[in-house]
Amino acid sequence: MGNQATVAAAFEPLLRATLGPRPAVGFEFWDGSTIRPETGNHGIMRVRSETALRHLIWAPGELGLARAYVCGTVDLDGDIFTMLRALQSTAPNDARLGPGAAWQALGAARRLGALGRRPPCPPEEARPRRGSLHTKGRDAAAISHHYDVGNDFYRLVLGPSMTYSCARFVPDEDGSLEAAQRAKHDLVCRKLGLAEQPGLRLLDVGCGWGSMAMHAAGTYGARVVGVTISTEQVELARRRVAEAGLSDLVEIRFADYRDLRGEQFDAISSIGMFEHVGSRRAAEYFDTLRALLGPRGRLLNHAISSPGGSVMRRRSFIGRYVFPDGELLDVGEVVLAMERAGFEVRDVESLREHYERTLRNWVANLENAWEQAVSLAGAGRARIWRLYMAASALGFEDGGLGIHQVLGVVPDATGNAEMPATRRGWG
Incomplete structure (x- = not known):
């Protein structure tokens, strides 16, 4: 040396x-x-x-x-x-x-000369949370930590689609991230049967900035309620809905999914939200969504998974800086929990390779506008997003992480689900 x-x-x-x-x-x-x-x-x-x-x-x-x-x-x-x-x-x-x-x-x-007291932790680090895991108050704090960091920053990273979930790249499309996000939204709509009958009532749980809700309403005439507990998402989603002329079809609420008891919907989409629920709340989550659906109602749960499950612990970078209290379930546990709640699981689709490509697009967006990102959210936040998105892309590349869409339906009293016999029937 x-x-x-x-x-x-x-x-x-x-x-x-x-x-x-x-x-x-x-x-x-x-x-x-x-x-x-x-x-x-x-x-x-x-x-x-x-x-x-x-x-x-x-x-x-x-x-x-x-x-x-x-x-x-x-x-x-x-x-x-x-x-x-x-x-x-x-x-x-x-x-x-x-x-x-x-x-x-x-x-x-x-x-x-490096001995001494522990250096101050960067201010972007999540602090210890009070209250039991996955109570409403603690969940709201965890969600705010990740999502309330500036809509302009997210627009820079995500691009015009403002969609913070795995896209679906279709070979005969133009290959852009925006086209792939539209393809993902359209796939969800077709799986939920929105193309079969215009005017169905859709609940979008964890609606983000409203992109899925707007696609369902604008393309298929669905009447949509989108819910999120991010204040910044609610503000921008409502503005985007109004600017698109869809206010008569789309309602964006600042609400926890657990507050929706007593309402009835024809279909429910949950895209990139289930990671915040946790295994101890999974049964409550699916029971709550099941109660919001009538006979033949469909649920599409789109979530990151991990073989054997994975908790984002406080000693990890992801648990401390990115998704405090986050948890990934094995897709087998998701299927079982849905069945126990009364759903008939009709389709499971992996989009693992698509999420790697999505994340690489997001990292490129961030790096190509690095100075602007730093001015919007600070150097620490920009570094966190660069590191976590790149590491996540590698996780999807090697199979350490998965992403699955699980489609369930509520059978009627005779066991009839009125589901297409094959995927081609989704339209």
Whole structure:
């Protein structure tokens, strides 16, 4: 390693312990010293101050590294997808310091003047929440943390469609993200039978900025109620509905889905909302939606899944910065929960490859307008979105994450569901 007085030499024990013995990316430190990768060069991680080391000492592994990146003491120079894949391929499964490495790391920190109190966490980090998990108040706080960060920022990332969920890229379409989002909305409408009978009453749970509701109303004449507990989404969704001339067909409410008891709908779409429900509330969620549907009513649940399920824990970057209290269920659990609530599950479709492509589009949108994104939401927020979207794309690429549309129907008293016999019958 050369001169032992360099930052690189002192930093190496912690680096090897947390990111693996053979990191595939290079490192450059604030004194100009470097650590070269063993093989290849998939990018450079620039460590700009000893504060980055303090973050790693106080939170070894993923969370400490994320804090250093969010606050700007670490930069990623290179293609972020390539860098994250390289780091993932070499890092140990449990990136925590063993006793020997921890002692070496403390020695390095002492030599570099990095010991001391824990550095302040970046302000974008979600703070500990009060109240039981997935109560209305706690859910509202978690939703606000993620979605109330500025409509202009989301417009920059998502593009004109303002749709924050997996698109569906159709080979004979133009390949744009906007066309793919329209194709996704249209697929949902057809699965729900909106094309078969104009004027059906649709509930869109977690309606976002109103794009699905507007498509259903504008294309199929559906009468739509969209609900969200994001104040910024409600404000913009109502304005978009009015500007589209659809106010007579679309109502956007600031409401929790649990407050809708007693109403009746012909169909329900839930697109990208179920991740906030959690396994302990899944039965209540499907029971509530089942009670809102009459005989032959349909539910389309579009949600990210994870083999075996996955909780976004507080020690993880995603749980701390992106989706506090979020949880991914195995698609098998979703199907079982829907059946227990009284739905007949008629179709399950995976869109995994489509979500990888969607996320890559969003990352490109963000990176292509980086300075504007920083001016809208701050550097920390822009860094969070870049990191989480790129990492998520890789999760969908390798199958660690899935995305499924599960279609259920409420049979009538005779067991009749009046569903098309094949997918071609969706129109």
